[in-house]
Amino acid sequence: MPRETFKKRERITKRADFIRRHPDDTVVHTRAYRVIFKPSTLPYSRLGVVVTRKNGNAVFRNRVKRVLREAFRKNKARIQPPADVIVIRGKLSGVPTFHEAEESFLTAIHRYAATKNTKDTDTPA
RNA sequence: GGAGUGGAUCAGGUGAUCGCCGGCAGGAGCAACCUGUCGGAGGAAAGUCCGAACUCCAGAGGGCAGGGUGCUGGGUAACACCCAGUGGGGGUGACCCUAAGGAAAGUGCCACAGAAACCAUACCGCCAGGCGUUCAGCCGAGUUCUCGGUUGAGUGCCUGGUAAGGGUGAAAUGGUGAGGUAAGAGCUCACCGGUGGGCCGGGUGACCGGUUCAUCGGGCAAACCCCACCCGGAGCAAGACCAAAUAGGAGGGUUGCGUGGCCCGCGCAGAAUCCCUCGGGUAGGUCGCUUGAGGAAGCCGGUAACGGUUUUCCCCAGAUGGAUGAUUACCACCCUGAUGAAGGGAACAGAAUUCGGCUUAUGAUCCACUCCUUUU
RNA sequence: UGGGGGAUCGUCUAGUGGCAGGACGACGGGUUCUGGCCCCGUUAACCGAGGUUCGAAUCCUCGUCCCCCAG
Numbered sequence: 001m002p003r004e005t006f007k008k009r010e011r012i013t014k015r016a017d018f019i020r021r022h023p024d025d026t027v028v029h030t031r032a033y034r035v036i037f038k039p040s041t042l043p044y045s046r047l048g049v050v051v052t053r054k055n056g057n058a059v060f061r062n063r064v065k066r067v068l069r070e071a072f073r074k075n076k077a078r079i080q081p082p083a084d085v086i087v088i089r090g091k092l093s094g095v096p097t098f099h100e101a102e103e104s105f106l107t108a109i110h111r112y113a114a115t116k117n118t119k120d121t122d123t124p125a
Numbered sequence: 126g127g128a129g130u131g132g133a134u135c136a137g138g139u140g141a142u143c144g145c146c147g148g149c150a151g152g153a154g155c156a157a158c159c160u161g162u163c164g165g166a167g168g169a170a171a172g173u174c175c176g177a178a179c180u181c182c183a184g185a186g187g188g189c190a191g192g193g194u195g196c197u198g199g200g201u202a203a204c205a206c207c208c209a210g211u212g213g214g215g216g217u218g219a220c221c222c223u224a225a226g227g228a229a230a231g232u233g234c235c236a237c238a239g240a241a242a243c244c245a246u247a248c249c250g251c252c253a254g255g256c257g258u259u260c261a262g263c264c265g266a267g268u269u270c271u272c273g274g275u276u277g278a279g280u281g282c283c284u285g286g287u288a289a290g291g292g293u294g295a296a297a298u299g300g301u302g303a304g305g306u307a308a309g310a311g312c313u314c315a316c317c318g319g320u321g322g323g324c325c326g327g328g329u330g331a332c333c334g335g336u337u338c339a340u341c342g343g344g345c346a347a348a349c350c351c352c353a354c355c356c357g358g359a360g361c362a363a364g365a366c367c368a369a370a371u372a373g374g375a376g377g378g379u380u381g382c383g384u385g386g387c388c389c390g391c392g393c394a395g396a397a398u399c400c401c402u403c404g405g406g407u408a409g410g411u412c413g414c415u416u417g418a419g420g421a422a423g424c425c426g427g428u429a430a431c432g433g434u435u436u437u438c439c440c441c442a443g444a445u446g447g448a449u450g451a452u453u454a455c456c457a458c459c460c461u462g463a464u465g466a467a468g469g470g471a472a473c474a475g476a477a478u479u480c481g482g483c484u485u486a487u488g489a490u491c492c493a494c495u496c497c498u499u500u501u
Numbered sequence: 502u503g504g505g506g507g508a509u510c511g512u513c514u515a516g517u518g519g520c521a522g523g524a525c526g527a528c529g530g531g532u533u534c535u536g537g538c539c540c541c542g543u544u545a546a547c548c549g550a551g552g553u554u555c556g557a558a559u560c561c562u563c564g565u566c567c568c569c570c571a572g
Contacts, residue, residue, distance in 0.1 A: 013446055058475050070451050098451055236519045295555030347553055347561045362572045
């Protein structure tokens, strides 16, 4: 079983990686977040979190980022194929907990995998 | 029991599992990775309101402009901060607040109202005199109707005296009482109040107390200003170094730049293969970067702020799309509940070059004190 | 992180110590067969809290929010 770590190379740090869009991107909406899966050439997935100042103060923004980072760390092995994942916090009030975030993250991964499978079955012919 | 004032302290704790950042050591060496070990948010880290250190501009030098501070004495690297006091104001009180120099250096403003808003004095009014006039009484002359004189009351104008009173206004030329006067007035007197000067005593000083003489016309300087003291500018995206990238594009120049308030001064470059500006390109890394006006404890000086000194004492975050987290167990606190079971809650808030302050946000506990009410 | 600027009716704006004004809008009325244009009237604001002053949108202090700039 692979260890559930989260190294620096698994984080999206370039502004261009946040902004660039591609037709193959898969966008999944959950109640509080918008999750964008971008196909990656790297053999592992990466995570980037967007929380603007309009969501709350610095404590709140740090909380959102830490909770989402933890959900990614625990479940990154399920993202197949590997992708750059960008999570955008919507305008929803209330302090997030880890369990809520993980549930949203898992549903997003599930829908992402579903779209990939249908594409794989449709396109080969 | 209620209301309140001042001060101090803490900012849940201990494990388990999985993670993140940094230092050190090791894996032969840089990077990466692994192992071990140590450390890892705050009282406000916040607002960026002051003051400094540090870096660059020249080792920041002179003048002007501009800005800041503004009772006294201390503290400090420095401050607009702190401590101790003085004066003034608020509160029944504990206690709190205080940008608190100068208005006879000058300028300006004080809307509306009001006679008048600061400098001459003056409008209404009051009083005296003069000239008219109306009415009444008395006297004289005369033919009844009239004329003259005089007294009193009223009224108009002029001259003079006066500032007691006058709707106003935020503010009106010391207040009250008596004398005095034609009417009045600090004109005089008694008490009270203010201002200025002299002298005496206390205090380092702001100032306080007493006495005596003179005098009694506002306010605003967080209006311009004057006086005293202080301040050069920019800011770690400061600044230094390494590497990568494009093509030699456009404009200007004798003085240009540093210079980002102005002038002087200073420094650098200075006839082109030169300099400046714009445009274009690059957007990576290393250092600065955490040991410092540092902390703790003891002793000494000081009312205190604070300072001095001693120690084999301690090292206490340094990220760079930005770490300091997640899950879970038990205990502690608060609330609901019945004391149990159970459930819920736990504020304000996240380092970014570093310090000293201020201000703002905010949970809990403790100590001392004040006022009111009730009981004894 | 550092530096700079701003906040006035619903919107855009003027006002630098003394009544807060204008335009557009909204509402009501008039005009018209009806609507528009036009005319008349009404409504409606000084970001918040303290201080200076007789008096503050204006001067001072603190706070809240918004915008801009950077090597």
